[in-house]
Amino acid sequence: MRKLTFILTLLILIAPTQPAPAADWGWILSIPHAKSGEQVYKVRILEIDGEAQKELLRYAVAPGRHTIKVSMMLDLQWEPDLAEAPRGPGWKDLEVEIVSGKTYQLAARLDANAPIEAQLDRSYWAPFVYRVD
Numbered sequence: 001m002r003k004l005t006f007i008l009t010l011l012i013l014i015a016p017t018q019p020a021p022a023a024d025w026g027w028i029l030s031i032p033h034a035k036s037g038e039q040v041y042k043v044r045i046l047e048i049d050g051e052a053q054k055e056l057l058r059y060a061v062a063p064g065r066h067t068i069k070v071s072m073m074l075d076l077q078w079e080p081d082l083a084e085a086p087r088g089p090g091w092k093d094l095e096v097e098i099v100s101g102k103t104y105q106l107a108a109r110l111d112a113n114a115p116i117e118a119q120l121d122r123s124y125w126a127p128f129v130y131r132v133d
Helices: 002-014 116-121
Strands: 026-030 040-048 059-061 064-073 091-098 103-110 125-132
Touching: 026 040, 026 064, 026 091, 040 059, 040 125, 064 103, 064 125, 091 103, 091 125
Parallel strands: 026 103
Antiparallel strands: 026 059, 040 064, 040 103, 064 091, 103 125
């Protein structure tokens, strides 16, 4: 009985703390769909502050400055035109200052008139905060 009590006490002491209430978090997500007419596209969130992320619809983050690594998700209409770019659009970092209770929709803007050099160095697109709710 003493052993069981010791084990239960130990488990209670090392149990993880309760997560912060949802109102204390900010949220990061991609825009829900591309806006091709504006040359604005969805992004895939790869990392937050250097930590790899599973593919989710939205990500809870603590308030403060965060570095978000994203890759652009192109529409099929652009794929053939960007054949010169090695290994697709690659990834880029975006610095975002998160405020608790806010949702940040991230997107990527494409320069459809970019020269071949911009495709090769991947400067033909840039991530940005599309909307804050």
